[in-house]
Amino acid sequence: MTEALLEVDRLRVEFGDEVAAVRGASLTVARGEVHCLVGESGCGKSVLALAVMNLLARRGRRAAERLRFAGRDLLALPDRAMARLRGDRLAMIFQEPTTSLNPAYTVGSQMIEVLRRHRGAPRAVARDRAVELLGRVGITAPGMRLGQFPHQLSGGLRQRVMIAMALMCEPDLLIADEPTTALDVTVQAQILRLLAGLQRDLGLGILLITHDLGLVARVAHRVSVMYAGEIVESAPTAALFAAPRHPYTRGLLACVPVPGKVRRDQPLGAIPGVVPRLMPGFQGCAFRARCGHAAPECASAVPRRPAGATHDYLCRLPADWVRLEPAA
């Protein structure tokens, strides 16, 4: 792959002594790459993103071997410098556009503020840029929209406004946390096409957080599967869907109803139980309590195994176990 834009190496996030939300997660987003981070609620994927942005809640503590963005060490960056970076080179959009836009200000004033604050651009220049971007994200009559308040827009429009706002300063990396989960499928497809187009045209790197494997298959170049604060499998998209190695990844894929694959009324695959909340100092494989392949040795440290040059997974099972297993 090309130049690494975001490097996260063995990131740990803990909230007090009770919760280890991210436990040594590593991932790299290359320039111009769409990297998807998938997992169930509570697996730590949003906390990872917030840790990168240095937006953790006050009790949250982050530590990492390496946390670099475009060659800059984010761990050593003072708060003021980080604030300058956020919304400029490094932008983030959230799941629920209703709560992430300020209801008391017009769309225009919120968008214009971004460019004025980061670049000191004159109001007229910032306004032109806002109009241009709203048009670019597929909003008709952008000039009129600038004067509207968030509540006057539909959910799909609000999410487009969020995306346009994130692009005001031409960021290098966009972190999108479940950007389409709250939207209708038809609108979801439009927003995803838009993001894919921007990534192509602007060479934008995207870290896309989602629990929707269908979406992952269609937009990602690379996928990292997260479970209980760890990346349990990471691979190029085609490899992950063709030959998933970690039992958790395989379980997740079996849960998705695929038209034409699982017959009606045949039970879907399901993973019993929920993601555990782990205390700092937890040992062994976090998935073992829900895993059909668990063995006594899973209670001690599990190795990260390669399954190809850019495919690895965290499990005691060898890379060829899938072939030894009868097809599900």
Add this chain to the structure above:
Amino acid sequence: MTADSVAAVAPAAATPAIDIRAVRRIFRVRDAGRVWDADRAVVAVDDVSLTVPAGGVLGVVGESGCGKSTLARMILGLLAPTAGEIRVAGRHLATLDRRARAALIQPVFQDPYASLNPRRRVGDIVALPLVAHGQITRRDIAARVAEMLTRVGLAPELARRLPGELSGGQRQRVAIARALVLKPSIVVCDEPTSALDVSVQAQILNLLAELRRELNLTYLFISHNLAVVEHVASEVAVMYLGRIVERADTETLFRAPRHPYTKALLASVLTPEPGLGVPDVGLGDTLPDPTAIPAGCRFHPRCPVALEKCRSIAPPVVDGVECHLA
């Protein structure tokens, strides 16, 4: 309660579980900031007729604002139709009182974080319909609650817990237990898995399918997730701006959709197949507005194949499809 409302209906075997004729629901809304103007009418459900056979699963799909939840609330008796009639198990909904209705038809809602009282224990939540119904001893109630919890895959000991101590999947199981405790024959599921993770969604869908077979239930299953609907429904109704624009058995609808809107909805499903990219749904940027329903075919502003006549003439319904071109 009495037999007279059933008298005019065909024998029990042929009686559909849900029978809706020409139902319409209009809401009056006031325009924000326009006090001098008269109220505007939102036709949320417009002249909808449908039947669901006993033991069937009708999936209702459509975008937000298409009227699917309004339809569900009318079938549950939570909202009176402005016009038309609804029969449940052969009986006029309007003639049934709350208890009779509750014994026939029950809801499971989308968000188990919002639909369970956070201050009540799980046992009390599941028992409430029984208590409200009366005519049952406390010991029988406890036994019935324990039986229901076991049936939905929860340990009876959970009866003493509060909803806040449960996971999303466990909460939805509690909601299902509460819905089934009065042994209804019909369950209206309004987006029952949309708030859940895929792994939990699969568990809940499996549970609903199992319960339907064992208890011979009829489901009205509302969802925006077409893959889920394909998995659970025997028939599908596609709603657009208050109308059912296509109605077919599940296999036909998914194999050979006929309405352009159905085609667009199906095209927008992101199946986990790498390399296919994100489909171009081709619906444009105009979003449906239920307060300003277009003339002619109400889908024409977004329709990729609209003709001139679609702008002015409302299409007829032929073989369950409401389109000039089908």
